[in-house]
Amino acid sequence: MSNFLIILIIITCVLLLLIVLAQNPKGGGLSSAFGGGGGNQIMGAKKTTDFLEKTTWTLVIALIILSLATNYIAISKSNKSNPIKGIENTLPTNNQSQSAQ
Numbered sequence: 001m002s003n004f005l006i007i008l009i010i011i012t013c014v015l016l017l018l019i020v021l022a023q024n025p026k027g028g029g030l031s032s033a034f035g036g037g038g039g040n041q042i043m044g045a046k047k048t049t050d051f052l053e054k055t056t057w058t059l060v061i062a063l064i065i066l067s068l069a070t071n072y073i074a075i076s077k078s079n080k081s082n083p084i085k086g087i088e089n090t091l092p093t094n095n096q097s098q099s100a101q
Helices: 002-022 029-036 045-081 083-090 094-100
Strands: none
Touching (some): 002 045
């Protein structure tokens, strides 16, 4: 299950990278390629910018949710093996530390 979530995280990151690179920080980006660079908005070039922005936010939210789900699964797996119990056995007790001195 965690491998599947990691693959989804990688796919989300690649898509997010492509969407962010398609945008222009000054508002041009992909919308200016369709004639929206000037003062006139022909054939809904403004809609392209809105779509890219909504897609960016959707992918960011999906990335956060997938990351939290992967963390939750990793924590639940580690609790099943109870790593604290193993650490307690390796820690020195007071009797062992006094005999070493």
